[in-house]
Amino acid sequence: MSPVVLVREWDSDAFHRRVAELETQGYEARRDTYRVVAEMNPETGIISHLHSIEMRKPEPGET
16 A cells, blocks of 8 residues: 555645645545644634645556
8 A cells, every 4th residue: 555645734725735736746635534624722713724635646557
């Protein structure tokens, strides 16, 4: 099995840029692992979203 890369970013633009970079390197997104988790800072009440997804390179001959 090929290694899995976990992409985690608080900024959605940075998240999508990193996923696109990995896709150009031959990685495939494991879409069933995509998550967005909302976190609230208790002191400010500001909500931030953590985006995450697993990506892996397919094995040679795998389709």
